[in-house]
Amino acid sequence: MQQLKYSRQRESIKNFLMTRKDHPTADVVYTNVRKEYPNISLGTVYRNLSLLSQRGEIMKISTGDGPDRFDGNPLPHYHFICKRCGSVIDLEMDDIDQIDKIANANFGGVVEGHVAYFYGRCEDCK
Amino acid sequence: MQQLKYSRQRESIKNFLMTRKDHPTADVVYTNVRKEYPNISLGTVYRNLSLLSQRGEIMKISTGDGPDRFDGNPLPHYHFICKRCGSVIDLEMDDIDQIDKIANANFGGVVEGHVAYFYGRCEDCK
DNA sequence: TCAGTAATAGCAATGATTACTGTTTTATAA
DNA sequence: TTATAAAACAGTAATCATTGCTATTACTGA
Numbered sequence: 001m002q003q004l005k006y007s008r009q010r011e012s013i014k015n016f017l018m019t020r021k022d023h024p025t026a027d028v029v030y031t032n033v034r035k036e037y038p039n040i041s042l043g044t045v046y047r048n049l050s051l052l053s054q055r056g057e058i059m060k061i062s063t064g065d066g067p068d069r070f071d072g073n074p075l076p077h078y079h080f081i082c083k084r085c086g087s088v089i090d091l092e093m094d095d096i097d098q099i100d101k102i103a104n105a106n107f108g109g110v111v112e113g114h115v116a117y118f119y120g121r122c123e124d125c126k
Numbered sequence: 127m128q129q130l131k132y133s134r135q136r137e138s139i140k141n142f143l144m145t146r147k148d149h150p151t152a153d154v155v156y157t158n159v160r161k162e163y164p165n166i167s168l169g170t171v172y173r174n175l176s177l178l179s180q181r182g183e184i185m186k187i188s189t190g191d192g193p194d195r196f197d198g199n200p201l202p203h204y205h206f207i208c209k210r211c212g213s214v215i216d217l218e219m220d221d222i223d224q225i226d227k228i229a230n231a232n233f234g235g236v237v238e239g240h241v242a243y244f245y246g247r248c249e250d251c252k
Numbered sequence: 253t254c255a256g257t258a259a260t261a262g263c264a265a266t267g268a269t270t271a272c273t274g275t276t277t278t279a280t281a282a
Numbered sequence: 283t284t285a286t287a288a289a290a291c292a293g294t295a296a297t298c299a300t301t302g303c304t305a306t307t308a309c310t311g312a
Contacts, residue, residue, distance in 0.1 A: 010259090022194055033136065040260085041263085042262095044261070062191065063190075064189075069302090091233060093229050099242070111246045112209070114242055114244045115242065115245070116225070118225075118229045119241070120239065122235040131279070133290055135291075165292065166293090190294085
């Protein structure tokens, strides 16, 4: 992985993400960063979101339903998705890393990690 | 949910899926079912895969990387995705349903379930 | 200040999936 | 059986998210 050259656009994208707790999509990032950089292109947004998540500076959330979302907080944590309103919420929970060992127990390969999200009804929708 | 009217195409799709352990994509289902029904359309394949997974007769696997895959075995189980070769493998592991309780502990809403997959290197790639 | 290279804007193209429409199949029941 | 209504279909167009391309611009180190 080569080193990145600074860009104002990338900085603005990252700054925007850090102000938000609602895990916006690429398109939401685009419309908001345009307030500061009206000429930024959607391609630039996608490329930088990709770069940043590859480098572990942000987190990409793929729910398998609708577009990907992004989280400015790169520290390990889990997400909850409301089945009714679709909102994506950070969970504060004890770690569940033991599930990797459970998965590895009868497996021929090597389990290195997992992706998990929880679903149900959020506080407003229950 | 209304009742379904029988269709030969849907039966063929389900039968094909049950013969496979490799979790094929919609496109793979399409090219294979065409051997029996040369005029089947890709739309029909998508509609029926959707119907069958809504009804819990098959399982849809969204990895967030590449197209969705489908599993003819609807019984609860987990999947492993190889980071090197991309293959998706069934895991035989103890259940980890306790993670729903852990996630619910400090949460204002209601956790009803989870989606999880494991990744790493498969037996051939490790 | 300048040269080299990475990043950008603008736009075209792709890939997966869904929507539409006229025709065919299935289920029901006279 | 045949008639009828509803569901499913084939074929195709459209959509949505995302990636690729190319000429231009912006960083960076000398």
